Amino acid sequence: MFKNFYADAYFDNITDVSPSYLKEKGVSGIILDIDNTLIGHNVPVPDEKVLSHLRLFESEGLKLCVVSNNEYDRVKNFAEKIEVEYFVHKALKPRALGYNLASKEMGLQMNEIAAIGDQIFTDVWGAKRAGCFAILTKPLHSGGEGFFIALKRILEKPFLRKRGNL
Ligand SMILES: [Mg+2]
Secondary structure (H helix, E strand, O other), X not given: OOHHHOOOEEEOOHHHXXXXXXXXXOOOXXXXXXXXXXXXXXXXXXXXXHXXXXXXXXXXXXXXXXXXXXXXXXXXXXXXXXXXXXXEOOOOOOOOHHHHHHHHHHOOOHHHEEEEEOOHHHHHHHHHHHOOEEEEEOOOOOOOOOHHHHHHHHHHHHXXXXXXXX
């Protein structure tokens, strides 16, 4: 029943996910979450390490698509800043909608896509529902997120613990 809450892989940070690992999984495109996956809370752009890792993905032939529940302007501006061509705004994660749009944008099947995000009930659930390879990373910054996200983090704990991630 809860199988969609378990990621296919767990990493500390997106920069720990190597292109060769993804390619072994048959991945040709990556769906990227923004907040706490690429950037910390209230930080406008990713740090150099994350940015250069995105360029590494691309240089290895992996397509990138930012998929966010945020408004058009924010997602578009962010995608431009990090020089990623494809983006989907108002994705309504954890619904499959945004993932389907991203798959169309990148011209890839779901089983060729990995989704990387920091939230189980948004990023992992959405990716699993849509049929992507779901990768959970630790949130870049877990403070100052507000009550509801803090609550979600608590609810996520049993699913992390079961995989020995804590
Ligand atoms: Mg996030």
